[in-house]
Amino acid sequence: xxxxxxxxxxxxxxxxxxxxxxxxxxxIAREVGVRESAIYNHFSSKQEILKAxxxxxxxxxxxxxxxxxxxxxxxxxxxxxxxxxxxxxxRQWSSKNDRQFLxxxxxxQYRVIEGKRYSVSDMLDETxxxxxxxxxxxxxxxxxxxxxxxxxxxxxxxxxxxxxMEYLFDDSKSNTxxxxxxxxxxxxxxxxxINK
Amino acid sequence: xxxxxxxxxxxxxxxxxxxxxxxxxxxIAREVGVRESAIYNHFSSKQEILKAxxxxxxxxxxxxxxxxxxxxxxxxxxxxxxxxxxxxxxRQWSSKNDRQFLxxxxxxQYRVIEGKRYSVSDMLDETxxxxxxxxxxxxxxxxxxxxxxxxxxxxxxxxxxxxxMEYLFDDSKSNTxxxxxxxxxxxxxxxxxINK
DNA sequence: GTCTATAAGGAGATAGAC
DNA sequence: GTCTATCTCCTTATAGAC
Numbered sequence: 001x002x003x004x005x006x007x008x009x010x011x012x013x014x015x016x017x018x019x020x021x022x023x024x025x026x027x028i029a030r031e032v033g034v035r036e037s038a039i040y041n042h043f044s045s046k047q048e049i050l051k052a053x054x055x056x057x058x059x060x061x062x063x064x065x066x067x068x069x070x071x072x073x074x075x076x077x078x079x080x081x082x083x084x085x086x087x088x089x090x091r092q093w094s095s096k097n098d099r100q101f102l103x104x105x106x107x108x109q110y111r112v113i114e115g116k117r118y119s120v121s122d123m124l125d126e127t128x129x130x131x132x133x134x135x136x137x138x139x140x141x142x143x144x145x146x147x148x149x150x151x152x153x154x155x156x157x158x159x160x161x162x163x164x165m166e167y168l169f170d171d172s173k174s175n176t177x178x179x180x181x182x183x184x185x186x187x188x189x190x191x192x193x194i195n196k
Numbered sequence: 197x198x199x200x201x202x203x204x205x206x207x208x209x210x211x212x213x214x215x216x217x218x219x220x221x222x223x224i225a226r227e228v229g230v231r232e233s234a235i236y237n238h239f240s241s242k243q244e245i246l247k248a249x250x251x252x253x254x255x256x257x258x259x260x261x262x263x264x265x266x267x268x269x270x271x272x273x274x275x276x277x278x279x280x281x282x283x284x285x286x287r288q289w290s291s292k293n294d295r296q297f298l299x300x301x302x303x304x305q306y307r308v309i310e311g312k313r314y315s316v317s318d319m320l321d322e323t324x325x326x327x328x329x330x331x332x333x334x335x336x337x338x339x340x341x342x343x344x345x346x347x348x349x350x351x352x353x354x355x356x357x358x359x360x361m362e363y364l365f366d367d368s369k370s371n372t373x374x375x376x377x378x379x380x381x382x383x384x385x386x387x388x389x390i391n392k
Numbered sequence: 393g394t395c396t397a398t399a400a401g402g403a404g405a406t407a408g409a410c
Numbered sequence: 411g412t413c414t415a416t417c418t419c420c421t422t423a424t425a426g427a428c
Binding site: 017018019020021022103106107109110119120121124147151154155158159161162163165166169170182185186189192193 | 213214215216217218299302303305306315316317320343347350351354355357358359361362365366378381382385388389
């Protein structure tokens with residue numbers, strides 16, 4: 001792990017706990033194990049560190065990567081498909097990185113970084129569009145009841161995201177099981193609602 | 197409006213925009229129209245201002261107060277009841293105060309204030325317990341399908357809260373109509389799922 | 393790439409006059 | 411209750427040696 005990488009991960013850790021304004025460059029330097037001025041050798045300003053965190057997260061965390069080939073082959077069994085996708089999703093959200101990033105995003109989503117603003121809605125949009133497509137297909141092939149696929153996508157992912165907020169917010173890993181249970185309960189409820 | 201009240205409302209305004217650490221006492225004083233030291237005549241510290249905001253909000257904003265007598269009499273028509281409750285809820289959440297408080301809560305929910313911590317879950321609990329009771333009654337009287345009332349409560353309020361986060365986050369009032377439409381779509385979907 | 397040293401200013405908070 | 415004045419500490423950021 002290079003110093004630059006250490007700065008990014010340490011900053012994510014501190015920012016997610018104390019917020020961007022609540023964390024000083026001094027604090028980051030101490031935690032990384034270098035002097036304050038050494039930070040400025042890797043980032044021209046504190047803002048640049050925050051920018052790097054958002055950029056890094058956007059790359060590594062995508063719901064699309066959960067859609068592996070063997071999962072997609074299961075689409076003819078919609079309930080199985082949803083159960084398996086949800087399990088993968090909760091597992092991804094349980095990682096320390098995703099928990100920390102969620103906290104950071106909720107705190108700083110209003111902050112303007114180089115003209116851009118990251119928001120919860122942005123984060124949802126990718127997952128939403130994936131499920132829009134999936135439900136569209138399922139309706140076309142008459143696997144589920146007739147409905148607006150866009151609405152179904154929201155009804156499916158909204159509770160999942162709330163479960164994330166309620167159970168997968170802090171650093172401790174102990175809530176993963178409870179989150180999984182709540183999420184699968186939702187899948188069952190949702191399936192009864194859309195099943196023909 | 198007394199100076200003390202002005203300090204509280206101005207602080208909520210600034211905290212919700214820039215966060216607690218991103219707002220200085222100096223900034224609050226300037227906006228209120230007094231000197232910095234005058235603030236300390238009303239609050240012994242900056243933290244006390246934040247505490248006062250949370251306390252004030254807890255008093256004035258409660259889902260229980262939406263349950264007026266004429267609404268409760270409508271419980272025998274569950275769909276009507278849900279439609280009307282939802283309309284009142286979205287209207288309450290659309291107020292400037294509720295929008296600002298939502299932003300503040302999401303930013304500062306991890307902060308410890310006198311040993312206590314305010315969280316999204318805390319905020320949900322009140323509404324959740326109300327709907328737990330309502331669905332319990334509806335099931336007993338066989339107005340809706342057999343199910344765990346606790347699960348139904350979550351399935352009902354989770355999407356509503358997500359709609360709040362997506363549409364009723366910033367200060368502009370222009371999203372109320374879109375929020376209302378999304379919320380009522382959810383009510384319809386939910387009703388089809390629980391209707392006998 | 394990391395260090396020491398330091399600049400320049402903002403932070404929270406208090407003392408005491410009016 | 412509000413003012414002026416001030417204390418002390420911490421903040422981001424830079425200059426220049428090694």
